[in-house]
Amino acid sequence: MLDIQYIRDNPDLVVEKSKQKGYDIDVKQLLGFDSKRRVLLAQIDELRRERNEIASSMKGGKPSDEVIARGKEVKERLADLEHQFASIDKEFVDLLKQVPNMPLDSVPIGATEDENVVVKTVGEPKKFDFIPKNHAEIAEAKGWLDKERATKIAGARFVYTKGDLVRLEFALWQYGMNILGDQEVLQQIIDKNNLKVNAKPFTPVLPPAVAKKAVFEATGRLNREEQTYKFEEEDLWMNASAEHTISPMYLDEILPESELPIRYVGYTTAFRKEAGTYGKDTEGIFRLHQFNKLEMESFTTADDSLQEHLFLVAIQEYLMQQLGLPYHVLEKCTADIGRPNAKGVDLEVWLPSQQTYRETHTADYIADYQARAMKTRVRRQDGSIELAHTNDATAFSQRPLIAIIENNQTADGNVVVPEVLRPYMGGREQI
Numbered sequence: 001m002l003d004i005q006y007i008r009d010n011p012d013l014v015v016e017k018s019k020q021k022g023y024d025i026d027v028k029q030l031l032g033f034d035s036k037r038r039v040l041l042a043q044i045d046e047l048r049r050e051r052n053e054i055a056s057s058m059k060g061g062k063p064s065d066e067v068i069a070r071g072k073e074v075k076e077r078l079a080d081l082e083h084q085f086a087s088i089d090k091e092f093v094d095l096l097k098q099v100p101n102m103p104l105d106s107v108p109i110g111a112t113e114d115e116n117v118v119v120k121t122v123g124e125p126k127k128f129d130f131i132p133k134n135h136a137e138i139a140e141a142k143g144w145l146d147k148e149r150a151t152k153i154a155g156a157r158f159v160y161t162k163g164d165l166v167r168l169e170f171a172l173w174q175y176g177m178n179i180l181g182d183q184e185v186l187q188q189i190i191d192k193n194n195l196k197v198n199a200k201p202f203t204p205v206l207p208p209a210v211a212k213k214a215v216f217e218a219t220g221r222l223n224r225e226e227q228t229y230k231f232e233e234e235d236l237w238m239n240a241s242a243e244h245t246i247s248p249m250y251l252d253e254i255l256p257e258s259e260l261p262i263r264y265v266g267y268t269t270a271f272r273k274e275a276g277t278y279g280k281d282t283e284g285i286f287r288l289h290q291f292n293k294l295e296m297e298s299f300t301t302a303d304d305s306l307q308e309h310l311f312l313v314a315i316q317e318y319l320m321q322q323l324g325l326p327y328h329v330l331e332k333c334t335a336d337i338g339r340p341n342a343k344g345v346d347l348e349v350w351l352p353s354q355q356t357y358r359e360t361h362t363a364d365y366i367a368d369y370q371a372r373a374m375k376t377r378v379r380r381q382d383g384s385i386e387l388a389h390t391n392d393a394t395a396f397s398q399r400p401l402i403a404i405i406e407n408n409q410t411a412d413g414n415v416v417v418p419e420v421l422r423p424y425m426g427g428r429e430q431i
Helices: 004-009 011-020 027-060 065-098 135-142 147-154 163-180 183-192 213-218 305-323 369-374 399-407 419-425
Strands: 117-122 203-205 254-256 262-271 290-300 327-331 343-351 356-367 377-379 385-387 389-397
Touching (some): 004 027, 117 305, 135 399, 163 262, 163 290, 163 419, 290 305, 305 419, 327 356, 343 399, 356 399, 389 399
Antiparallel strands (some): 117 327
């Protein structure tokens, strides 16, 4: 959630920046409930103080009829105000949750993802001396994908992956975790990009694949219509990324500054409705209802959070470079960064079959927006307490597998294994 004091101080700016992100927010109504809420809270605090004074006076002996009557009056009035407050507070919180995080001034203003800005291009698209196939054609010919049988079992946009594609996927996860756990490599990435963060490694974690509604809402990621599946008759929603259940790990906790940054690399199977997608995006494993993902999540102080975001992007670039895949980096515009984000970066890889770049990685700079709702705080070394900052970023999804298959395909239908993955594939050079 956004800081209510910031909204009080900058109502017009909040409306403007919310519109830049595609949200029409009724700030006037929100501040109206905020004002009523504060008045009621002051009255409740005063009545509670008087109630305590009356209770203390009764300890000295038999109270007078006037004190008893006043005590009863205070009790009834307090109950009435607390009931009013609960109703107004709910309206206030519901409206506050609708306010998106404010984009940084550096974020390009745009109404659609078409206005994202390419800030860097790395690598040259490979030139083939044959007509390249798409990943689905290659994988199906190899027996790596079986959508027909998966559809019988689970419906459209589910798939059985088999054989060497499974081995390649597990090689990708293992490689990613090893890099993120290697302090020496992380320091090299930091030095190369002139970053001011420490090289503390990421701790592997297997998080829950579900979260309670209130927890999911606190992350700002619950999307009922387009994205998130719910368990029928249970207060559980399925995650659409490992980040969704790692970011609330420290719900209602205070973290010592000495333990920061806390960095996790989490693996989970994710589930998304992916409403509105069609065509080539539904071929092969590009956009499924169920897919696997390795995600980075970090908790820092406010001082370090933006550098941490840049560090996660630098890691993403390193991973893609080591795979030898051509990609470009996008600075996402206001309409595309998402409600909890203050800034967002995507990496997109070149796909020969589509003759364009497609997203493989995203990095979300969220600042204290999630932490405020999750009440995840930091105790600074001077004893003061402030909100933590969160960052999340893709380490690997299954989409780099698509890029490996397409960019590394041979004329005879094989796929060259990236050199860094060969140790995890028994030294095999092709599959």
